[in-house]
Amino acid sequence: MALMQWNEKMSVGVIELDADHKELIKVINQLGANAEDEARRSATRQSLFALLRYAEYHFAREEKVMAACQYPDIREHELEHRDFVERINRLHRRFDEGPEEAAAIVDEALLTFLQDWLKHHILIEGMAYRPHAEHSPAAREAAKSFKASEVWWSR
Template sequence: MAFMEWTPEMSVGLAELDDDHKMLVRVINQLATNTGQAGALRQCIFALMRYAEFHFAREEHVMQACGFTALPEHKLEHEDFTAQIQALAKRFEEDPEAAAPEINEKLLDYLKNWLTHHILIVDMAYRPLVEDKPEARRAAQAFKAAELWRAN
C-alpha cells in the first residue's frame, strides 16, 4: 500500500489540475520509499522542478481565465515552493551521497505540508470558480497543448 493516496476530497474541481496534483502524490510516495539513495532523490528533485514550472503556470493560467482575484497571493506561494525546492536541491548537490538521507527527509516533510496546506486549503479557494466551467477546461487544455508543442 502506498504511503499516500490521492482521494476525491483532494479534487480542486478540474481533472487536468487534479492530474498534476496526483503527480505530486507520486513523488511523495517515491520519497517515502527511498532509502536515502542519491540517484533516486535526484530524480524526485528533477520531477519536482518540472512540476513546479509546468503545473504552477497552468494553474495560474486557469485562475486568470476564471477571474480569480487572489491570484497575486497565490502566485507568491508558488514562488515560495520553487525557492524551497531549489534551496534543498542546492544543499543536496554540494555533497549528494552524504546529504541524501537528510534532504530526502526534509523534502518529504515539506511536500506533505505543502499538500495539506496549499492543495487542500489554498487551491480549494478557486474550486467554485473552475468547477464545471468550460473556460477553465479550455484554459487548462490550451496550456497543455502549448506546452507539448514547446517540448517537441
C-alpha cells in the first residue's frame, strides 16, 4: 500500500486544520504499515482506535471553525463526519469478534477507502470551506483556541 502524502495543494487555509489533516494521513499510513506486517497485527486495533480518536478531535475542531466563519454548507460536511465516525466505530467493534476476524478487517480495500475518504475530505470538502475560513479572524481564533475537552463525540 503506497503511503499517502500531504502537499501544499491540500491546504485548507487554516494552519491548525492542515496540521490535523497531516496527522490523520500519518495515522492511516501507520494502520497500513501495521496491517502488512503479521507480527504487528495486534497494533492494528490500536491504530484504528487512534484514527477514531484523532478523527473525532479533528472533526470537532473543523466544525467549530466552519461555524465560526458561517460556512453555509456546514450541515452537509457535519453529516459526512458522523458517517465516518460511525463506520470506524463499527470496524473497531468487530475486533471483539475474534483474532481471525480482526485480521481480515484491515485489508487493502479498507486502506483504499480510508485514503480516498481523506482525499475527498481535504480536496473537495476542505477546499469548499477554505474561501470562508482562510481570511476569517473568527475561524482562526476558533481553530487556535480549540481544546480536546471540546470533543463531544462518543460521550
